[in-house]
Amino acid sequence: MFLLLKYIAKLLKALSSEASPNQLAGGFVLGMIIGMTPVASIHNLLIVVLVIALKVNLGMVILAFLIFSGIAYLADPLFHSFGIWMLENESWQETWTSMYNNELWAITKFYNTVVIGSFISALVLCIPMFPLTKVGVVQYRKHIHEKVMKTKFAKALKGTKLYSVYQTVARVRG
Amino acid sequence: MRIKGLIFLAIVTALGFLISWISIDPIVESEIEYQASVTNGALVEIEGFDIDLIDLKVRWDRLQVTNPENTMSNTFETGEMELDFLFWPTWWERVIVEDIIFKDFKMDTERETDGYFEIPEEEKNAEPSFVAQVIGDVTSEISRNANMKFTNIKTNINVDSLMSKLNLQAPNKIDSLRNGLSKNYQKWDSTFANTKINKEIADIEKTINAIDVKKIKDPKKAIEAIKNVQKLAKQVDSLKTRAENLKNDFQEDFGDSKFSVGRIDNWIQADFQRAMNMAKLPTIDPGNIAQSLFGENLLADYSGYLEYVAIARKYGSRLAGEDKDKIDRYEGKDYKFSDKYDWPRLWIQNIDLSGETKTAIQLAGQITNISSDQKKTKEPIRFDLGGKDDSNRSMTLTGEFNYLGEEPRETINFTYDGFGLKGTKISPSELLPYPLKTGTGEVSASVSIIDKRFDSEIGYKAKGIAFDFGQNPSKDRIQQLIRDAVSSTDQINVAALVDNLDGPLKVKVRSNVDDLFVNALKSTVSKEVDRARQKIESRVRSEIGNRKEQLLAFKNEKEAEIRKEYEKLENRVNEEIKKVEEKKKELEKKKKELEDSLKNAVKDRIGIDW
Numbered sequence: 216m217f218l219l220l221k222y223i224a225k226l227l228k229a230l231s232s233e234a235s236p237n238q239l240a241g242g243f244v245l246g247m248i249i250g251m252t253p254v255a256s257i258h259n260l261l262i263v264v265l266v267i268a269l270k271v272n273l274g275m276v277i278l279a280f281l282i283f284s285g286i287a288y289l290a291d292p293l294f295h296s297f298g299i300w301m302l303e304n305e306s307w308q309e310t311w312t313s314m315y316n317n318e319l320w321a322i323t324k325f326y327n328t329v330v331i332g333s334f335i336s337a338l339v340l341c342i343p344m345f346p347l348t349k350v351g352v353v354q355y356r357k358h359i360h361e362k363v364m365k366t367k368f369a370k371a372l373k374g375t376k377l378y379s380v381y382q383t384v385a386r387v388r389g
Numbered sequence: 390m391r392i393k394g395l396i397f398l399a400i401v402t403a404l405g406f407l408i409s410w411i412s413i414d415p416i417v418e419s420e421i422e423y424q425a426s427v428t429n430g431a432l433v434e435i436e437g438f439d440i441d442l443i444d445l446k447v448r449w450d451r452l453q454v455t456n457p458e459n460t461m462s463n464t465f466e467t468g469e470m471e472l473d474f475l476f477w478p479t480w481w482e483r484v485i486v487e488d489i490i491f492k493d494f495k496m497d498t499e500r501e502t503d504g505y506f507e508i509p510e511e512e513k514n515a516e517p518s519f520v521a522q523v524i525g526d527v528t529s530e531i532s533r534n535a536n537m538k539f540t541n542i543k544t545n546i547n548v549d550s551l552m553s554k555l556n557l558q559a560p561n562k563i564d565s566l567r568n569g570l571s572k573n574y575q576k577w578d579s580t581f582a583n584t585k586i587n588k589e590i591a592d593i594e595k596t597i598n599a600i601d602v603k604k605i606k607d608p609k610k611a612i613e614a615i616k617n618v619q620k621l622a623k624q625v626d627s628l629k630t631r632a633e634n635l636k637n638d639f640q641e642d643f644g645d646s647k648f649s650v651g652r653i654d655n656w657i658q659a660d661f662q663r664a665m666n667m668a669k670l671p672t673i674d675p676g677n678i679a680q681s682l683f684g685e686n687l688l689a690d691y692s693g694y695l696e697y698v699a700i701a702r703k704y705g706s707r708l709a710g711e712d713k714d715k716i717d718r719y720e721g722k723d724y725k726f727s728d729k730y731d732w733p734r735l736w737i738q739n740i741d742l743s744g745e746t747k748t749a750i751q752l753a754g755q756i757t758n759i760s761s762d763q764k765k766t767k768e769p770i771r772f773d774l775g776g777k778d779d780s781n782r783s784m785t786l787t788g789e790f791n792y793l794g795e796e797p798r799e800t801i802n803f804t805y806d807g808f809g810l811k812g813t814k815i816s817p818s819e820l821l822p823y824p825l826k827t828g829t830g831e832v833s834a835s836v837s838i839i840d841k842r843f844d845s846e847i848g849y850k851a852k853g854i855a856f857d858f859g860q861n862p863s864k865d866r867i868q869q870l871i872r873d874a875v876s877s878t879d880q881i882n883v884a885a886l887v888d889n890l891d892g893p894l895k896v897k898v899r900s901n902v903d904d905l906f907v908n909a910l911k912s913t914v915s916k917e918v919d920r921a922r923q924k925i926e927s928r929v930r931s932e933i934g935n936r937k938e939q940l941l942a943f944k945n946e947k948e949a950e951i952r953k954e955y956e957k958l959e960n961r962v963n964e965e966i967k968k969v970e971e972k973k974k975e976l977e978k979k980k981k982e983l984e985d986s987l988k989n990a991v992k993d994r995i996g997i998d999w
Contacts, residue, residue: 267394295721302724315726318477329721 226274246279298328455504494744
């Protein structure tokens with residue numbers, strides 16, 4: 216619970232002005248990839264490494280992960296059909312076969328309809344989502360942030376001891 | 390770049406690796422020990438177990454497999470062992486081992502502790518396997534003749550006391566069969582009494598009779614009536630099919646498959662045989678003699694070999710069909726672009742084994758392709774072990790467990806040759822109580838099992854033998870005759886055949902000395918045995934009485950009644966078919982007449998002849 220509140224607070228703070236729109240949008244698309252594809256897939260390990268290595272916003276990663284996990288749950292049959300179409304496409308058979316015969320590629324399980332379908336869908340979705348999130352962040356800061364900070368939830372969050380502890384720690388850590 | 394984040398990730402990974410490094414050995418060891426103990430039916434213990442995740446090696450210092458029949462001894466044990474497993478298959482949760490070397494393999498060793506293992510309830514097989522049933526049958530065959538007395542036969546048998554102890558089973562079985570039949574006949578009586586076929590025939594007949602061909606004056610009406618009759622014809626056809634179905638059901642209920650006189654005879658024979666066994670009266674024929682002389686030893690060894698086949702089959706069925714990849718949420722479908730990853734869950738490609746038997750024969754050989762799914766390896770399990778010692782004793786064990794096809798196939802060949810017989814007794818029977826002064830032995834066994842068809846032979850040869858009859862000649866006449874008969878024999882050949890190729894399992898034991906014993910016994914105790922047999926047989930038959938004849942008479946009478954009922958029904962249906970056909974013909978004739986007269990009328994009117 217503490218961790219969740221911490222990340223909500225961090226996200227609100229980052230949305231206000233602390234983080235750059237690129238960091239926020241980066242976090243959002245990486246979280247989206249993890250959320251849309253089966254969690255226990257090897258490519259998600261690489262995404263987690265990227266999340267940790269790059270200075271993307273963790274709150275945004277979690278937010279996107281939660282949103283897109285729900286969406287993916289409903290969209291799995293579509294990913295499956297898309298995966299079938301891709302894996303059965305005649306012109307890509309050679310590529311799939313050589314990937315399949317290479318153990319490093321094979322452990323990604325890209326030969327599974329849901330894994331490849333959801334992964335490619337997530338990658339394609341990154342192209343519009345990254346700039347859209349950036350625009351969204353800018354617009355949020357301009358028009359919405361003030362209103363959000365005045366909501367009961369934000370005020371309650373600010374009023375908690377946890378938030379003040381977090382603020383103090385954040386100030387000390389710079 | 391978040392340097393702190395990367396350091397954190399590196400620490401977490403290192404910790405995870407460390408924890409698995411520490412905990413994997415005991416976890417894997419206890420899981421292997423548990424699964425192997427369940428399969429073996431007694432404790433399997435591994436000592437000094439170690440998995441090396443960097444070099445991908447498994448090693449242990451000692452493996453002990455307890456003998457389930459005697460939990461204070463091991464069926465076998467091995468010393469140090471080391472194996473390498475392949476890295477990539479582990480990603481697919483598969484264990485592929487290319488080569489294992491077992492050193493210090495020893496059979497039949499003593500244990501320091503009791504190797505009893507309580508198999509959990511959920512792991513127990515509800516039904517005994519086919520091979521286990523065969524083992525049970527062979528074991529009961531051994532015990533049937535094990536205590537048979539050929540000498541000191543009691544001829545003054547108290548039949549009353551014997552019968553009171555025997556508790557005949559055939560009368561109850563016959564009575565119960567009669568009750569079952571009686572209930573079935575009642576069911577058929579009521580089936581015929583309540584069948585709707587009779588009413589439907591009556592309805593059809595009424596409709597047929599209502600069609601008065603003479604009154605039809607219009608071809609259209611005739612066509613309409615023909616259509617109605619065609620419908621009735623279909624109805625009658627369906628009645629015929631229903632009647633035939635009744636007949637088929639009836640025949641199935643009372644056919645030879647469910648009732649045969651042979652069954653009753655078998656029950657009576659079984660009671661008689663039990664009485665004979667209780668009175669300890671032997672049947673003096675070569676088969677019985679050979680089984681009493683050599684069957685116990687030979688078939689006990691044989692049951693032991695079969696235990697291994699049963700274990701192999703159990704492994705085969707337990708591990709097969711477990712391969713299923715699972716992906717979180719919606720599973721999706723895996724595409725296979727080559728058969729590169731079509732590995733079984735477990736595949737030990739080669740085991741090099743060396744060690745010694747309890748009798749100090751240096752044994753070496755190979756076991757290849759032990760796998761959880763032979764259809765994936767496309768290779769059966771094969772084993773080829775052999776060895777000899779300084780005194781020319783040799784042992785070979787070869788075989789194949791093949792589960793590639795629809796039917797499981799197992800073949801095993803075993804020979805053990807050149808073992809000394811000096812000082813041993815060749816048979817546990819009272820008929821041949823003499824130890825041997827010299828001789829060597831040879832045991833050979835071949836077993837072939839295809840699904841549930843079983844064919845096997847086990848042979849025993851005692852070569853260059855001489856019996857030690859002692860100093861004093863026996864006063865017993867049978868013993869004297871047997872001594873005379875076997876003293877000139879320097880070789881004994883015994884063969885046991887166990888098969889179910891023609892139906893139920895048959896166990897036959899034959900030897901080259903059977904006839905010598907039969908002749909010796911026939912000239913002494915045969916008449917006494919025959920008299921006692923007749924006494925018991927006549928008593929058993931009188932107790933059972935004429936139940937069999939009464940039952941057969943009852944069955945014939947009731948079935949004749951039911952057949953009569955059916956024939957009556959069949960005749961009615963056939964009669965009705967005939968009537969419908971006749972009516973149809975009549976109507977077609979009428980239709981033609983009406984059409985002709987209509988044509989003529991038109992012709993007359995317009996004056997054209999066509």
